[in-house]
Amino acid sequence: MNAPNKSGWKPAMEAAEEGGVRGPVTTTGNRALMLEEPLLFEIGHAETTGVDLPRIGEGKSPRLGGFERSDSIGLVGLTEPETVRHYTRLSRQNYGIDLGFFPLGSCTMKHNPRLNEKLARLPGFADIHPLAPQSSVQGALEVIDELATWLKTLTGMPAVAMSPKAGAHGELCGILAIRAAHTAAGNPREVVLVPESAHGTNPATAAFAGYKVDNIPATPEGRVDVEALKARLGPDVAAVMITNPNTCGLFEKDFRTIADAVHEVGGYVYCDGANFNAIVGRVRPGDLGVDAMHINLHKTFSTPHGGGGPGSGPVVFSEALAPFAPLPYVEKDASGELHIVEEENTDEEHQTFGRMTAFHGQMGMFTRALTYILSHGADGLKQVAEDAVLNANYILRSLEDILHAPFADSGPCMHEALFGDKDFGGGLSTLDLAKGLIDEGYHPMTVYFPLVVHGAMLVEPTETESKASIDQFITAFRSVTERALAGDESLKQAPYYAPRRRLDETAAARKPRLTWEAPEG
């Protein structure tokens, strides 16, 4: 334990410490609290284990059919203290919301209340099997039903499919329901219209479902070009997929007009609900003519992002699409008992397009999201949207004098503020500014998305941040922006103070090393 980190990398201590006194090169490569950590496979051993299993007795001869695994698997173990230390050290090389401001646009990095974590771990939720007899899991079905009621009421939609595992899975659920509805009507149609500013998942989803994707241009003010969209509508159009509020951070004012026009040609309206946090409790998408919308519980309703997942993406449906919702779903029978519908059952109200996942969806996320929702209530959720929007506008108006804000004149922004890299000096880019922010102690905003703005920077503060926190961020952002405008060369090498300097992504892709292999010799 605590062995010097010998292999694989050579710690170098020549980081730029301009003006400071450089300390001695350490033997270990560590620098006080900044501890390097080798790979598990460099410190573990096949025969080391950190678990203590009870051994009840020797078994008789195995009944594995003669397929006993005799080769070395190649796994290694650590003792419990070594394990805890390994992962604790790794964790300290990560930035998280718990550490500081994380204004990653479109990703909604808000505080994850720990009550959510505590309640999701109650054995009555965490230690129940998805195929347990339904009489033994009525409380779990109530959680699903109660969350479903909230989601339907908050969106003003009559039905919800709870099983999709994440946002993109929810999009797929929505588009598959749309395709099933068209197919039931005799013709699946050919085209899905997607604005240029859409998340990459939108065109990927539509293409997966067998649709041709046509892009719809944006107006100079950053919204869907309604006339261009109307001109493209016809009997071949299955659906439009629109994010609202959109990825430029603006509310699509003409959404209702668009929805009516799409409905007129028999198409459906899919709303990407990734940005629902900007309007939750204030606007019901059902009132805007939406037919299907996924809700990222890990964005709007505070379930943790966990370094890339798990997510959860329930989809609300209009009357027209509700019959096509996927299996399984929870229904209340006449006696008020909840039960899971797992079997295909074809009639007017049930024409399911099938099953998207083995079980009922992300139960662990449902308990967390419901906890957040109950804590906030209808009044608190409305304030969530208002605070998020106020914070974003405050950032927009505090930086627009120094940074190019292409849609600053398009009215108030919603939950995120969008900037571009115009006027940066010395060949500096958005990436350089982002890396400079890392040295200032911030996680950068989303960069180079949406694609409609050159060198896009999408800043989403969420409702979590206080005015003091935002003011401090603005000060830091302004100083790095000034350096970028002035063409400060040193930004090209940033970050200087992170656990790693810039990483060579080109080399990683050219000759991929995706698993550890013992060094030769």
Add this chain to the structure above:
Amino acid sequence: MLAKVGASNIDDLFVDVPEVARLDGPIHDLPMHASEMAVERHMKRLAAKNLAAENTPFFLGAGAYRHHVPASVDTVIQRGEFLTAYTPYQPEIAQGTLQMLFEFQTQVARLYGCAVANASLYDGSTACWEAVAMATRVTKRKRAVLSGALHPHYAQVVKTMAQFTGDEIADSAPAIQTEPDLEGLTARIDDQTACVVVQYPDILGRISDLSKVAEAAHAKGALLVVVNTEPVALGAVKSPGEMGADIVVGEGQAIGVGLQFGGPYLGLFAVRDPKHVRQMPGRLCGETTDAEGKRGFVLTLSTREQHIRREKATSNICTNSGLCALAFSVHMTLLGEQGLRELAAENHRLACHAADRLEKVPGVRLLNRAFFNEFTLMLDGKPAREIVRDLADRGILGGVSLGRLYPGVKALEQALLVAVTETTTEDDIETLATELEALVKEPAQ
């Protein structure tokens, strides 16, 4: 703040919302905010209505397994730096997540006997579909042959997705027999087959000789996709890669993640031949160096992914199961090779003991010759689905009936799947045997 943004009140910031969609106050018919204590009380009341596995003799499996999770796993995954991080798009400040994923990929690849694993997918069933989709890309064929003994929910996910991609899926229900019908399966492989999909151990708990299927598939230019829903088994039985599988996918929930009523779970995905890497779905973490020459990790080969390729992506997947991958990896690190082998041996030993004991119950027959920690019992009398409900009324979660998994299939309704893990006690087994004896004797209604 309002002054700075030029608004007189908060409503001014929502002027772009059309009149028809403006609300005059909080949405009606919904409760207002509640205190931490009140919310806790409400949620605990709901949790108490469920019968937790820890409080009862428990024998459920069929794709989700209950194992002991060491306390330090949950401690590690609750560290805020892991819990509240995002996808590692800024690698300089996400080396913790990235190095963990690199280690996880290595652990999964080795467990599966493969060259490369990805950084996780949603769950085993969606990973199974992604494997079929990948096989159609690699072979440029559109037909997939599913073993009848593939988990029926996995088969349904594949069939659901295939309706939309136009792929042809050939499947069947499992035949109740001691050995899997590999001849019948391989006979269905033809020159148009992209892949054959086999579960290992299968839905009835049986263990197939995958090398025979691999040989037959490869002879026709098809790929072998192997699905594993119980990773602990691979501490005891040969790896799918070793037996010739081209793509190995599975559910990783059994290690570190817990039951959680079906999610979030952990989709595992690996390929035996590194040349297939660029056709894989999902995120991949790779090794590289930083500007000072230090080793570091990044997400790589993202030109396959939707955020770059949009409508030409290999999959629409965006989010993965990062935190579940961490739980899996921490648990696997605690186990190590020796611990995993011991855990697997203990599961198998207890399962053999349970099979022997339950087979002695009059009216109960053990179907399997070979199994790992789950086997199929054929029950006389009432359908197994009713017996499972009766057992639940007596406080015993006695297994998964095939009647629930295959509704309406008469030939399967007497079958009960029983899973036994290291958390099962000999007393639990005795209780199940006693109650089963009473129930199987009851005449069918």
